[in-house]
Amino acid sequence: MGAPSLPGRPHNAYSIAQSSKPPSLLSGGFFCPVARRAGRLRDRTTAMDKVLNKILEEHRREKGNLILLLQRIQETYGFISRENVQWFSDRLDVPASRFFGVITFYPKFRMKPSGKNTLTVCCGAACHIKGAQQLLYASHEALGLAKGEDTTEDLKFTVEKATCIGACNIAPVVILNKQVHGAMDPEKVTKLLTGFAKEDEFIGY
Amino acid sequence: MSTSSVEIKVCLGTSGNAAGGEEVLRLFRHYVFDRAVEARIGTRCEFRKVGCRGFCSKDVLVDVIINGSKTTYQSVKPIMVERIVDDHIVGGGPIPEWMAGDEYTSFHSKQYKIILGPCGEIDPENIDDYIRMNGYRAARKAVTKMTPDGVIDVVTQSGLRGRGGSGFSTGEKWRICRGQKNDTRYIIGNVGEVNRALAEGNPHAIIEGLLIGGYAIGAQKGYLYIRERYHLSVERLRTALDQARDKGFIGKDIFGSGFDFNIEFSFGTESFICGEETALMESIEGKRAMPRYRPPFPAEKGLWGMPTVINNAETFSNIPLIIGMGADWFSSIGTAESKGTKVFTLSGKVKNNGLVEIPMGMPLREIVYSIGGGIAGNRKLKAVQVGGPSGGIIPESMIDMGLDYESLRKVGSIVGSGGMVVFDDEDCIVSVTKFFVEFLQRESCGECTPCRIGTKRMLELLIKITDGTGEIEDLDTLNRLSGIMTASSLCGLGRTASNPFITSFNHFRDEYLAHIRDKKCPAGVCPALVVFMVVPEKCKGCGLCRKACPAGAVTGEIKKAHDINQELCIKCGACYKVCKLKAIKKQ
Ligand SMILES: Cc1cc2nc3c(=O)[nH]c(=O)nc-3n(C[C@H](O)[C@H](O)[C@H](O)COP(=O)(O)O)c2cc1C
Ligand code: FES
Numbered sequence: 001m002g003a004p005s006l007p008g009r010p011h012n013a014y015s016i017a018q019s020s021k022p023p024s025l026l027s028g029g030f031f032c033p034v035a036r037r038a039g040r041l042r043d044r045t046t047a048m049d050k051v052l053n054k055i056l057e058e059h060r061r062e063k064g065n066l067i068l069l070l071q072r073i074q075e076t077y078g079f080i081s082r083e084n085v086q087w088f089s090d091r092l093d094v095p096a097s098r099f100f101g102v103i104t105f106y107p108k109f110r111m112k113p114s115g116k117n118t119l120t121v122c123c124g125a126a127c128h129i130k131g132a133q134q135l136l137y138a139s140h141e142a143l144g145l146a147k148g149e150d151t152t153e154d155l156k157f158t159v160e161k162a163t164c165i166g167a168c169n170i171a172p173v174v175i176l177n178k179q180v181h182g183a184m185d186p187e188k189v190t191k192l193l194t195g196f197a198k199e200d201e202f203i204g205y
Numbered sequence: 206m207s208t209s210s211v212e213i214k215v216c217l218g219t220s221g222n223a224a225g226g227e228e229v230l231r232l233f234r235h236y237v238f239d240r241a242v243e244a245r246i247g248t249r250c251e252f253r254k255v256g257c258r259g260f261c262s263k264d265v266l267v268d269v270i271i272n273g274s275k276t277t278y279q280s281v282k283p284i285m286v287e288r289i290v291d292d293h294i295v296g297g298g299p300i301p302e303w304m305a306g307d308e309y310t311s312f313h314s315k316q317y318k319i320i321l322g323p324c325g326e327i328d329p330e331n332i333d334d335y336i337r338m339n340g341y342r343a344a345r346k347a348v349t350k351m352t353p354d355g356v357i358d359v360v361t362q363s364g365l366r367g368r369g370g371s372g373f374s375t376g377e378k379w380r381i382c383r384g385q386k387n388d389t390r391y392i393i394g395n396v397g398e399v400n401r402a403l404a405e406g407n408p409h410a411i412i413e414g415l416l417i418g419g420y421a422i423g424a425q426k427g428y429l430y431i432r433e434r435y436h437l438s439v440e441r442l443r444t445a446l447d448q449a450r451d452k453g454f455i456g457k458d459i460f461g462s463g464f465d466f467n468i469e470f471s472f473g474t475e476s477f478i479c480g481e482e483t484a485l486m487e488s489i490e491g492k493r494a495m496p497r498y499r500p501p502f503p504a505e506k507g508l509w510g511m512p513t514v515i516n517n518a519e520t521f522s523n524i525p526l527i528i529g530m531g532a533d534w535f536s537s538i539g540t541a542e543s544k545g546t547k548v549f550t551l552s553g554k555v556k557n558n559g560l561v562e563i564p565m566g567m568p569l570r571e572i573v574y575s576i577g578g579g580i581a582g583n584r585k586l587k588a589v590q591v592g593g594p595s596g597g598i599i600p601e602s603m604i605d606m607g608l609d610y611e612s613l614r615k616v617g618s619i620v621g622s623g624g625m626v627v628f629d630d631e632d633c634i635v636s637v638t639k640f641f642v643e644f645l646q647r648e649s650c651g652e653c654t655p656c657r658i659g660t661k662r663m664l665e666l667l668i669k670i671t672d673g674t675g676e677i678e679d680l681d682t683l684n685r686l687s688g689i690m691t692a693s694s695l696c697g698l699g700r701t702a703s704n705p706f707i708t709s710f711n712h713f714r715d716e717y718l719a720h721i722r723d724k725k726c727p728a729g730v731c732p733a734l735v736v737f738m739v740v741p742e743k744c745k746g747c748g749l750c751r752k753a754c755p756a757g758a759v760t761g762e763i764k765k766a767h768d769i770n771q772e773l774c775i776k777c778g779a780c781y782k783v784c785k786l787k788a789i790k791k792q
Contacts, residue, residue, distance in 0.1 A: 065491030126552035166398035
């Protein structure tokens, strides 16, 4: 389910009513223009609140570990939206900046939706000298991604870089959805991706 | 007849999997059943998935063991399985042309596998296999028959030093932690990229080591910190941990001694800085992984402010052996100062890429030539980089040095994570250095100034040099920067970040000067300094290069000499690689 994307500091009357602490001026609500749209969003947010509340409960059990919390959000939605951060920030009385600090520190956290399939290209030392850069070009080419983009428009593929994934002995390496493919070359990557795009499974190089 | 047995072992480490190991195993099961092997020749067939045995370039490796005599096949593809079952298992005649040859033997004969030994022999997903190899016996001995101080004494006497970085004495570290007053203590196993095969092939050894360590320092809880991306390692460790828990080796009242110990996973990302011990603790606590100031050291004040011991997973794998076989046995391996063995990932331009375990002090030459089988494509060895991204670059002239903590430190390198990348004469040292600095710059957490700004400036200068706009003064600046970073950075990342530059500058000064003064890249790697040209006399006009060029820079008619348009050329080297006639030259 895609979270509604709202500008600014989103909030709504419903979640404030649920919150254990009174809304502060800073946490949106009163001066927040978005709050006025709350009524329209109510149906969607109730379902979302249910999910988030469950995550919140688990989080309280875990001594307030932000990484685990963010991980769970990402597992649920595929990425972490500003709304979600704000939601937790209000309830936990932890400034949103603390969340963003953690999100931007770890490359694994995403603030944009990711594709259904993920291709990870290892760019560690061993893979680098065996041509990881060419694999990256080839995969961008095969998926029609421009420079700087990492996800296809149809949200089918995301291409990401990794530092050494510990399989240097079969370098260069790519991982497609947990499956490691070793001793790759640009041609094999292209075939891997085009084959996968058609059949949604690995059908050989 | 009923006593005879057939055992089939299929390598299912990361690279075994990547080469189609699952499918090979499935087909073995299928054909053995299909040919009714058990009924026809009265044997019992066992199938075993085993972890990586290091010789990954020839995966999938399959052992067929008939009544104790073992035949190893290499590069087994799914289509080869049927014939192996028919000819060898049913017919009794091995297939020589598919058997692993001399390379396989020489790859293994020089190694000394005390901790990687079981990898490739036992089923990592079956605790009984490990127990059959005396697994958890050392833990039982430690917990029921030895005092915590007794355990620490043995580990100290063995001379074991940390395998993850600085090489600090493990026993000493444990003693400091044990000496603290707090009741709550933690122990952490740091599972890095080089430990991957270990976690996949013999996960119980890590868990047993952690358990013994926990007992020795008086910890109630252990953590396994592992990068999330290592899916297979995570899975195997998780299975192993569950099994150990079922057997009562982990949990309450272990071996009836009243000692309680639990192990939990903590998942990190593959950020390099997360391997640093204090950053790792911040990460377990759910914060940004920024290193802490020391002192206090983690052994005094670590995770959640409590005394914490953190060791590398390989360090922990050594512990059961030391307790089981004794400190004297362990200290008989290696050199005077560096005891035991060390695992390296041998990669780069050697013939046999793989995971190798060698006794400390083995000459680098032996690793590259005897185990690694020499340089691929009959090219010339140029240098070896040891110790991961922040290790030093060791030139060919020094290749007779032994690999141990002291010798490596002397040449400006570290044992580090145990990465080993071999370069041949087609690799440009300046560009390689730039690559490592680029990595370290990206991974610098930004907490302290010398590292944050130092790596950035260093990278800028190296880019300038490889772009052909470098000046002689830049080398002085780089040297000065290196000194400042080493002296004043907060953590190991900044302190070692200049290793690649310092060592490469010391040994390959000419190459730096060629880039700066002559505006030439001797290895023909740096795009700005190299020109690809067709040698008209040699070119037969086959058109291969024209097809290979991604930029459309190569023109020419079939059977006539081709030409490269320098304006369009992006210097990828594709034409150079495909030309069979050596009609393209680099300058
Ligand atoms: C930037 C950096 C990265 C590190 N990465 C790792 C790592 O991946 N694995 C590891 O075991 N130690 C790593 N270390 C070393 C650890 O800080 C720590 O010294 C080690 O885990 C202690 O275990 P040992 O005594 O068994 O070596 C790293 C250190 C630094 C400075
Ligand atoms: S560098 Fe790619 S797996 Fe190690």
